Amino acid sequence: MSRKNRAEAVSGWLFTAPTIIVLGLFLAVPVVMAAWVSVSDWRGVGSPFSSDVSFVGGQNYAKILGGGGLDEQNFGTALRNNLWYVVFVVPLQTAVALGLALLVSGRALRGRGFFRTAFYFPSVTSSVAITVLWLFLFSSTGAVNKIISWAGINGPNWFNEPTGLFHLGAGTPPAFLADHTMLGISWWEWLAGPSVAMTAFILLAVFTTSGTFMLLFIAALQNLSPEVDEAAMIDGAGSWTRFWRVTLPQLRPTLFTVLTLGLIGTWQVFDQIYTGTKGAPANTTLTPAFLSYTSAFQSQQWGVGAAIAFILFGIIVVFTLLQRWALRDRPVSRRRMRWIEKGSTR
Amino acid sequence: MTSAPTPATAGGGTEPTRASRAAVPGGAVPDLGATTVTQAPGPGRRPRRLTPRSVVLLVFGVLIAVVYLLPFYVAIVNAFKTDQDASLHPLALPVTWTGAAFQTLFENSDFGIWAMNSIIVAVFVTLGRIFFDSLAGYALARLRFPGRQTVFALLIAVMAVPGVVLLIPKFLVINQLGMYDSYSGMIVPLLVDAAGVFIMKNFFESIPVSVEEQAKIDGAGTFRTFWSVVLPMARPAVVTITILSFQGSWNELAHFIVSTSSPDLTTLTKGVASLASGALSAGNQFPVKLAAAFVMTIPVAVAFFVFQKRIMNGSDGAVKE
C-alpha cells in the first residue's frame, strides 16, 4: 500500500474505532453473554462465567415453552397480551399516520405547520411522562370517562379492568375453548383480545408514534411526482381510486419501513408497563419484555429471563420476515393485467 | 468552494431508507429535513380560496389537533390544582391555582438530583454522539480501508437487535466491566448509536467529492479535511443528530434501570417512573406526578420548537409554492 493509502486506512480504522468498541461491547458482546446465561443455571451472584455455573441445555427454554408451571403460564399470558397489542397498534398507527400525512400534505388545508407540530409533539415526549398522563386521564374519575359520560356512556375503570375486549358481555365460555390450553392458557383466554387496561396502552402507543410515522409519510408524499396523479385524474379516476391505485402503491417502500419499525417497536413495549401498571390487572398488561425483566431482577431467575429475551428476538425476526414476504413485489396478476390493457385501449 | 448543498436537499433528499430511520430507544426519528411542506406545482398557480372543502378539512384538522393536544392541556392545568380538585374535576380549570404540587415536588423529592443527572447524561451523550457518529459516518462514506464492508454489515446487524432484548445482557456486561452504578455506566454505552452513524454516512455520501479533493490538494490531512471542511457543511445532519441524541438520552429509561441503583444517580425518567408507582407514600397525588411529567418534558419540548424553527427558516428558500 502506498503511504497515502495506508494513512487513509489508518484514519479509517481510527475513525470507526470508537463506534466499533462501544457498539461491540454494549450490543454485540451482551448478546453472547445472554445466550450463555440462558443455557446455564446462573443464580445472580458472582460471575456467570465462574466455575460454579454449569450448562443446562434447553432447560430454561423448556420451562417457558412447556413444563406446565407458572413460568409457562406467565409466558403464555405475556405472549397473548403482546400479540393483541401488536395486532391492534400496528395497523392503527400506520393508518392514522398516513391519514394525518395526507391531511397535512393536502393543498386545501391552511396552517399546515401548526397541525404538523401538533400531531408530532407527542412523539417528542418521554414515554414515562406520557404514561403518567395516561394514568391520570384514564383513571376511573378521569378526563376520558368524563368526556364519554357526556355521550351517556359509563366509562370502565380503565387500568383496573382485566376483561378482554372480545369478552365484554360474553357469558360462560364453550367447553371446547375453555378446556384446551396452549402455553398454559386456555384457547378462550387466547381469543379474549386485549384487556381494557391494555386498550388504554394501545391508544397511548397510537398517540405517541403516529406523529413520527406521519413525518415519514409526508416526506414520501412530497417525493411523489404529481404528474402521475394528474394523469390518473385526466383518465377520470376519482380521488378514492387515485389514492388506492396510484398513491398507495408508490408509498410501498415507506409503508414497508413504517410497518417494520412498528412491528419491532410494539413487540418490545416495556417502559409504559414499568411506569404504569407493572403487569396488572390480572397480568393482562404483562409483556414478554417486562416478564424477562421481572424474572431476572425480581424473581432471581436469570436463565429464564435471558431465555425469554431470546425468544422475543426470534419472534421479532419472524414477524419482520413475514411482513416482508407479505408486502413483496408480486408480478401483476393476469386479471389485473387484463384490466390495465382494457383501460389503455380507449 | 463549490456551493454548499441547500438544506432542502441535505439530510432528506434521498428517499428514507429503512436503515436510516431505525428507531432510537426512547425517542422518535424525525426527518426534520423533510418537514418542509411543499405544494406541488399545478398546471398553473391556483389562488387559495376558502372552499367548502378546505373548511371541512380545517374543522377536521382542528378536531384531531384538539385530541392530540388535550392530554397536555389536562396535564398542565391539573398540575396547578389540589389533589381533591384534580380527582373531582379533571377537565376544568383549577378552582384555585396553587403551586403546592410543584412545591412538594421540589422540596420533598429528589427532583433536583434527577434533573441534574439527566442533564449531565444528556449533554455528554449528545456531544459524544455528534462527534463519534460523524467520525464513523465519514469514514464509512469516504475513506477506503480494509474491513470497511464488514464494519458496515456489523452496523446493520446491530441495528436489527431489538433494544429491550439487551436489558439483562447489558447489565451483565456493565457489571463485568466494573461500571455498574456510576456515571460511566450510564453514559458510555449510549455514546454511539448505529442509526446516527447511518444518518451521517448517508449525508456525507451526498456531498460532492470535489470539495474534499480541493482540501487534499491544499495539503490537509484526513482529520483536518473532515473537521474543518466537510463537517461544517453537514450542519443539517448534525442538527438532526443533536436533536435525536438529546431526545433519546433524555427520554431513556430501560438503560438507566439496569445500569444504576443508587438514588444519587437516578435520572428524571427513573425518578418520575418511581413517583408514578406511588413512591411518595400517600398515593394518588396526581398533581405532583403531573407536575413532574410536565417539568421533565419542558427541555425536550423547547429543543424541539427551537430547532424546528431553525430548519423551517433555513428551508424557506426551498419551499416551492
Next chain:
Amino acid sequence: MQRRTARMLTAGAMALTAALTLSACGSGFSSSGGNGSGGGAAKLTSSDDPLTVLIGSSGDAETAAVKSAAAAWSKSSGTGATVQPANNLDQQLAQGFAAGKPADVFYVSTSSLAGYAANGSLLAYGDQLEDTSDFYPTLTKSFTVDDQLYCAPKDFSTLALFINTKDWKAAGLTDSDVPTTWDQLRTVSEKLTRDGRVGLTTSPQIERLGAFMTQAGGALTNGAQTKATVDSAANVEALDYVKGLLDDGSMKFSSDLGESWGGDAFGKDKAAMTIEGNWLTGAMSSSYPSVDYKVVALPKGPKGAGTLQFTNCWGIAKDSPNQKAALSFVEKMTSTDQQLAFAKAFGVMPSVESAAGTWKQEYPQYAAFLDQADAAQGLPNASGTADVIADFDSKLGSLRTTDTKTLLEGVQKNMAAALKG
C-alpha cells in the same frame, strides 16, 4: 465470495475473543463463593467503610425513624451509616447481589428469604446474636432455613379491623355492635354502606383476604410446607364469604375505589372500615390526621379467630465489607428500647417478648393487634411460593366474576409445583 466469508469469520472471531477476554478480566464480579461458610464461628469482615442500609419503607414516618436511629448508632459506634429507602427493594437487592456491591444491611421479607439464602447472598448471623430467646418463636421460625437462623426479626404486624368512628356513629351503631362473627360483619358492613361510601374495603390480595381463610381453618399449605392445600373446602368457604360481601355491595376492593391500597380508601373515607396492619396507623397520622378511627380484632370465623402476620428481618449481606459493624447495627435496632421507639413512630409491634407489656400499656388503643398474635399465621415462604402468591394476587381482583373453586384449583396446581420443585 471467499473474501466475504473470510471477513465474516474474522469478525466472528474478534467478537468471540472479546467476549472471552471480558470474562477473564472481570473486575466487577467478586468470587464471593469462598468467603467463609454460612454458620459456625465464621469470622466477620470489618472495615472503616460506612454502612449502607436499604429499607423498604412503608412511608415517611418509617424512613425518618430509621434514619434517626441510624444516626444515633453512628454517633455511639463511630461508624457512619446511610439509610436509603428503596423504590423497589427486590430489584435493587437483586442488582446489588449480582454486581457484588449490595447494601450492607437491608430488609428481608419472609417470602424473599428462601431465595437469597439459597443463592448465598445472606450472612446467617443468627448464632452470633447475643440473645435470640427474646424473639417470638414464630418469628424466628420464619427466618430459619435448614436449622440456621439467618437474620433477626425487626418487628411484626398483624391484620385488624379499622373502623371510622364518625361513620360508625352516623350509622347509628354502638360499641356493642362491633362485629365478632362473620354474620355480624356482614350486617355491619351493610349498615355502613351509605352516603356514597362502602362499608368495607381491602386491597385485592391474599395478604388481606387470607385472614378470612385462617378464620375458616384453611391455609395455603400444610404446616411443614410440603403439601399445597389451596383448594380446601375451608378456603373455598372463606372466599365465597368475601364474594358474598362483594355481591351485596357492602364491600369493594380498593382498586375498584380508585385507590392503590385499603389504607388510602379508608383515609379518604371511601370506605368506613378496612382490614389492614399496624403500618396503617403510621400512615393515618401522617397523611390523614383528621380521621378518627378505632382498631378492633377481626371477627371470628367458622373455626374461630384468625389473622395474618407479617414480619421482616434485618438481612446482612455476605459480600458486605463491614459485617462486624452491621451486626452491631442490627443488635441496636432490635433492642427493646429501639423497637419501642419504632413502634411509637410507625405503629409496628416489637419482635421481642419483653417489650409486649410496655407496648400494650403505651398503646391500649392498638391492643387488638397484639391480642391476635396467638391466632396469627404467616404466608408460605418456601422457595418458589412467592411467585405463586403474586400470581394469586393478580387473579383476586376479579374475584366477583370468577368461580372460587376454579380459581383456587388453578393456584393449587401452581403451589404444588412450587413446593415440589
